[in-house]
Amino acid sequence: MLTEAERAAIAELWARKLDQDARGLPQAERHRNLEPASAEFIHVLAIGCGARSLLEIGGSSGLSSIALAAAARETGGTLTSIEVEPHRQAESRDRLAGLRLAAHVAFVLADAATCLPRLGPFDFVLIDCEKDDYVRFFDMLRLAPEATVVADNILSHDLRAYVRHVRGTAGVESVTLPIGKGLEVTRVTGGSRVRP
DSSP: OOOHHHHHHHHHHHHHHHHHTTOOGGGGGSSSOOOOOHEEEEEEHHHTTTTEEEEEEOTTTHHHHHHHHHHHHHHTTTTEESSSSSHHHHHHHHHHHHHTTGGGGEEEEEESSHHHHGGGOOEEEOOSSOGGGGGHHHHOOOOOEEEEEEEOTTTTOOOHHHHHHHHHHEEEEEEEEEEOOOOEEEEEEGGBOOOO
């Protein structure tokens, strides 16, 4: 489970995100973070799945990274955290080091499109990046049998196209949960989504 220090760090990051939104900062200057309730959920789900190879696409300044790295600590696994913006990833590195979670994370500074083909297979994936990239990145994933993929912002950004896409993909089961800004939880059951 998350420690008090990890929950405090998540709360601090979320408070800053709300402040940035309230001040109307340009989107490029805002830190894009998962809601705390969603972070708690993915933390518990990843542990429950026994995920040892975890991936997040869009680590930002580290809120979701805390939740997933702490899950990796519990399962004896590793989180691969992809972020394209260097300042956000630098902050995430520092914060996770301060929480003694850095040993459970492999940080990748890159556009996910350039590195996903050579990464994986993964047991657990969080997609929380530019919304136009969700479908493309989902299709690029190398997933282990019975892997779980969680996508954020499904309800807040009306991502029906992504939902239709994953639910129309052979070999998966998928459901939308009204947690945070909406999470689409997709589980591989076999078929075309399993890639070696």
